[in-house]
Amino acid sequence: xxxxxxxxxxxxxxxxxxxxxxxxxxxxxxxxxxxxxxxxxxxxxxxxxxxxxxxxxxxxxxxxxxxxxxxxxxxxxxxxxxxxxxxxxxxxxxxxxxxxxxxxxxxxxxxxxxxxxxxxxxxxxxxxxxxxxxxxxxxxxxxxxxxxxxxxx
Amino acid sequence: xxxxxxxxxxxxxxxxxxxxxxxxxxxxxxxxxxxxxxxxxxxxxxxxxxxxxxxxxxxxxxxxxxxxxxxxxxxxxxxxxxxxxxxxxxxxxxxxxxxxxxxxxxxxxxxxxxxxxxxxxxxxxxxxxxxxxxxxxxxxxxxxxxxxxxxxx
DNA sequence: ATATGTGCAAATTCTTTGCATTAGA
DNA sequence: TCTAATGCAAAGAATTTGCACATAT
Numbered sequence: 436x437x438x439x440x441x442x443x444x445x446x447x448x449x450x451x452x453x454x455x456x457x458x459x460x461x462x463x464x465x466x467x468x469x470x471x472x473x474x475x476x477x478x479x480x481x482x483x484x485x486x487x488x489x490x491x492x493x494x495x496x497x498x499x500x501x502x503x504x505x506x507x508x509x510x511x512x513x514x515x516x517x518x519x520x521x522x523x524x525x526x527x528x529x530x531x532x533x534x535x536x537x538x539x540x541x542x543x544x545x546x547x548x549x550x551x552x553x554x555x556x557x558x559x560x561x562x563x564x565x566x567x568x569x570x571x572x573x574x575x576x577x578x579x580x581x582x583x584x585x586x587x588x
Numbered sequence: 589x590x591x592x593x594x595x596x597x598x599x600x601x602x603x604x605x606x607x608x609x610x611x612x613x614x615x616x617x618x619x620x621x622x623x624x625x626x627x628x629x630x631x632x633x634x635x636x637x638x639x640x641x642x643x644x645x646x647x648x649x650x651x652x653x654x655x656x657x658x659x660x661x662x663x664x665x666x667x668x669x670x671x672x673x674x675x676x677x678x679x680x681x682x683x684x685x686x687x688x689x690x691x692x693x694x695x696x697x698x699x700x701x702x703x704x705x706x707x708x709x710x711x712x713x714x715x716x717x718x719x720x721x722x723x724x725x726x727x728x729x730x731x732x733x734x735x736x737x738x739x740x741x
Numbered sequence: 742a743t744a745t746g747t748g749c750a751a752a753t754t755c756t757t758t759g760c761a762t763t764a765g766a
Numbered sequence: 767t768c769t770a771a772t773g774c775a776a777a778g779a780a781t782t783t784g785c786a787c788a789t790a791t
Contacts, residue, residue, distance in 0.1 A: 612770095616770095647773085648774075650772080
């Protein structure tokens with residue numbers, strides 16, 4: 436049914452596949468494959484990066500775009516934006532909210548488990564907003580790149 | 589020299605024009621006009637939105653892009669990203685750090701004077717990062733759109 | 742059986758680049 | 767004067783759309 440690489444879905448992935456069904460989304464090869472990539476590899480990834488990580492023939496790039504949009508709409512994955520004009524997606528591990536530190540130079544991404552935006556969300560809530568979400572990304576120069584830069588000049 | 593609309597720069601704009609000179613950027617019509625728009629109108633605006641607000645003939649769209657990039661590099665304006673695949677810019681009023689609440693439906697933008705990311709920046713600093721900045725945007729459905737939506741269905 | 746999902750080609754949107762011309766310092 | 771800035775045309779990258787065909791439920 437499924438090829439070797441797809442054959443050992445982790446618990447997370449299996450749960451996500453089931454979630455597909457209850458989201459009135461059909462469980463297709465493209466969706467299984469893309470969830471598998473996002474759940475098992477350390478992202479976040481752009482559409483092209485996801486596509487490159489898919490086993491050959493799972494689906495084409497257009498379907499990757501469509502699938503990412505669909506999965507995000509039902510909340511199985513999350514979209515983030517590192518300010519370099521493409522969207523990135525990562526598996527949504529539920530309540531475990533986190534953020535990223537992106538090195539402006541080498542583009543390395545580090546995860547931070549601290550979320551500080553609750554106060555802001557409460558404020559928005561008091562102002563009458565509903566369905567509140569937020570994006571928060573930290574940009575900086577990592578210690579390695581700072582070092583390299585010094586020796587440049 | 590300058591046409592009527594450009595003739596009454598506010599104090600902020602004049603300061604910004606002066607700042608251009610000390611940033612090794614030449615003071616041109618395009619730069620004066622774009623700073624004027626961003627300082628006097630409530631943004632943030634995309635490149636196209638800035639261009640549309642410019643008096644006719646100030647510069648073309650390509651120059652608007654180039655100018656926005658240049659002004660951001662010297663810190664006179666700030667770039668933000670509302671997740672709809674285009675960058676937006678706003679006048680940088682200095683230390684007065686703020687964020688936005690963007691309605692996902694009507695795209696209305698409200699400003700919030702509360703910044704909560706200090707803890708996160710300190711954490712990054714402890715991890716060896718330098719030149720730390722962040723982006724933080726809140727997305728939600730505003731009370732008006734929530735109301736409208738109810739009557740839809 | 743039938744609505745949903747997919748592939749392919751082509752279109753759109755946002756942004757950047759090349760190069761000859763213009764204009765600040 | 768002489769380098770930096772601009773306009774125009776064209777290229778490039780990310781993403782979306784249209785439509786015939788394939789597939790999950």
